[in-house]
Amino acid sequence: MNARSGSPLTFAEAFDLPLSVDLRTAARALAICRGTAYKLIRLGAFPCPVLRVGGQYRIPTAFLLRSLGIEERPVYAVDLEAGATHAARFDDVPPHGTEIHP
Template sequence: MARRRDESVPLSEAFGLPAQVNLRTAAKALDLSLSTAYRRARQGDFPCRLHKEGRIYVVRLRDLMRGLGIQDVRVQYDDIEAGARFASGEHEP
């Protein structure tokens, strides 16, 4: 099925970001040391929602973005393509 030109996607999907990240990545994004991140996770005081997969803490990207104050807005494919053209210097006057 071909995509329609007017479809939109979440910004995170447009850039191919993972659906979830490990605690180390989340801690780095939140400017926390890894030991502080683990301590806060154990205490239930981590800045965003955590999940455990086995013994590993993971953070869904949408929860991390919310914790960082970043809105995962929907963007139009045409806008993404126009932005790429502009960034490469192919913009119209």
């Protein structure tokens, strides 16, 4: 990587990526320059599937993480709390078809 491409992604940055990323971000995650990424795509040798959307390349984040040897995303306490809050809202709703009598 040269100085213009930026430093490789950290784990925290990788886990915060959207569902798909642009080629520049994928190249940064793989610690290769953008020119090498384009060359690998032309050769059909990019380490994960590449989607062509209009005039841009998009790389699904799940495949990118897998190509980096990251199979699972970490669970954060904030995610657990949000899930528990979401589930608690449904605990107060009676099952479908159940009548509530005062």
